[in-house]
Amino acid sequence: MYKPIIIVLAMLFLSCKDNGQEYQAETFELPSIPDQIVLTWQQDPSTTLTITWRTEKPMEESFLSYSESSSAAAGNWTKKEAESFTFEQTSSWFHTVELTQLIPDTEYHVVIEHPVLPEQFFFRTIPAERNQRELVFLAGGDSRTRRDVRREVNRLAALQDPDFVVFAGDFIDSPLNEEEWNEWFDDWHELLITGDGRRIPIVPAIGNHEVAGGFLQPRSKAPFFYNRFVTPEPRNYYTLEFGPDLVIITLDSDHTKEVSQQNQWLDNTLHSQADKKWKILQYHVTAWPSSRSFDEEIPVKIRENWVPIFEKHNVNLVVEGHDHAFKKTVPIRNNMEDKTGVIYIGDGAWGAPLREVKNPENIWWLDEALSADHFWKITLSKDGEDLKVEPVFRPLVKAFMLQAESSEAL
Numbered sequence: 359m360y361k362p363i364i365i366v367l368a369m370l371f372l373s374c375k376d377n378g379q380e381y382q383a384e385t386f387e388l389p390s391i392p393d394q395i396v397l398t399w400q401q402d403p404s405t406t407l408t409i410t411w412r413t414e415k416p417m418e419e420s421f422l423s424y425s426e427s428s429s430a431a432a433g434n435w436t437k438k439e440a441e442s443f444t445f446e447q448t449s450s451w452f453h454t455v456e457l458t459q460l461i462p463d464t465e466y467h468v469v470i471e472h473p474v475l476p477e478q479f480f481f482r483t484i485p486a487e488r489n490q491r492e493l494v495f496l497a498g499g500d501s502r503t504r505r506d507v508r509r510e511v512n513r514l515a516a517l518q519d520p521d522f523v524v525f526a527g528d529f530i531d532s533p534l535n536e537e538e539w540n541e542w543f544d545d546w547h548e549l550l551i552t553g554d555g556r557r558i559p560i561v562p563a564i565g566n567h568e569v570a571g572g573f574l575q576p577r578s579k580a581p582f583f584y585n586r587f588v589t590p591e592p593r594n595y596y597t598l599e600f601g602p603d604l605v606i607i608t609l610d611s612d613h614t615k616e617v618s619q620q621n622q623w624l625d626n627t628l629h630s631q632a633d634k635k636w637k638i639l640q641y642h643v644t645a646w647p648s649s650r651s652f653d654e655e656i657p658v659k660i661r662e663n664w665v666p667i668f669e670k671h672n673v674n675l676v677v678e679g680h681d682h683a684f685k686k687t688v689p690i691r692n693n694m695e696d697k698t699g700v701i702y703i704g705d706g707a708w709g710a711p712l713r714e715v716k717n718p719e720n721i722w723w724l725d726e727a728l729s730a731d732h733f734w735k736i737t738l739s740k741d742g743e744d745l746k747v748e749p750v751f752r753p754l755v756k757a758f759m760l761q762a763e764s765s766e767a768l
């Protein structure tokens with residue numbers, strides 16, 4: 359269970375006399391400590407970043423300071439006040455700041471201010487031009503109920519030193535359970551940070567477990583998702599461009615927006631992104647299941663509505679979830695294997711209970727399928743020409759430490 363931390367400083371001068379004056383006991387409470395930091399984008403990842411954090415209580419003022427890392431020591435810091443808010447289903451307060459006009463491919467230090475326990479970290483903006491450096495990002499989803507596994511996968515994710523994580527929904531199990539959300543954000547805050555203190559942004563998609571009722575609900579039924587991940591409008595589906603060669607489009611697979619209602623937007627967006635060499639999509643429910651039935655309503659809807667649009671615009675890769683397994687499809691076009699087609703990866707196994715998979719030998723759309731915890735690591739080459747897509751599996755056998763015996767003990 360999440361345990362609140364309250365620090366109370368007490369200064370007691372009981373019956374203490376100085377020059378005949380008597381001091382009274384004085385107690386004051388420090389403001390809540392900032393925690394559960396999450397980084398997202400609402401605009402260009404080369405020049406902006408949105409930072410959101412939590413406090414248990416409302417704050418009189420809430421702000422952060424940031425500085426380009428190279429000039430932080432010289433004291434060139436900018437202070438920015440947060441927008442603070444809460445919502446009906448939580449007892450906490452949230453504070454969000456969007457940093458803009460940042461320099462591409464640059465490290466920034468951040469201090470979330472607090473009189474005793476300020477939170478410090480750094481982040482890195484995305485290159486705006488090619489030939490700067492490789493871009494590494496991870497793709498996965500479905501972290502729901504096996505918290506110990508989720509934490510292991512989180513650690514494994516940070517070890518890849520990624521620029522960001524694409525997460526295809528089903529973060530927790532019960533959409534309105536604040537304790538589960540607190541655990542999820544505690545784990546993210548603690549573990550999605552590199553060894554040298556760089557926090558890793560997330561590009562989130564909505565899943566059925568974020569929404570009370572799961573499917574075809576208004577956004578108000580997913581208060582934790584919409585309040586805690588600040589993303590581009592209209593929030594349930596959105597686009598982010600990462601430099602000149604990569605676009606990542608997030609869709610809502612029938613949770614708070616009906617599949618077919620996104621067709622026109624998707625077609626227009628992909629048309630306007632035609633110059634991008636790499637077009638990647640993510641959404642939650644898989645169109646090409648590794649475990650569940652091919653004939654379920656939403657997979658059928660996605661194959662009828664979105665898949666022809668993906669194929670029309672030559673989408674390269676689609677990240678799916680919901681089936682809690684590892685899968686890679688063959689390239690698909692016109693409902694058959696076609697080497698010019700779209701490859702789909704998934705199916706969300708970042709801590710959710712694993713499901714048995716279909717045998718790829720009997721299923722035409724599956725190239726590989728395994729019941730295994732994992733995420734995908736995707737590397738865009740420096741020149742933007744190559745995209746390497748490789749799975750990273752949670753080791754099934756835990757490593758153990760061998761400790762060298764001292765010479766006296768031998």
Ligand SMILES: [Fe+2]
Nearest residue numbers: 528565566680
């Ligand atoms: Fe799901």
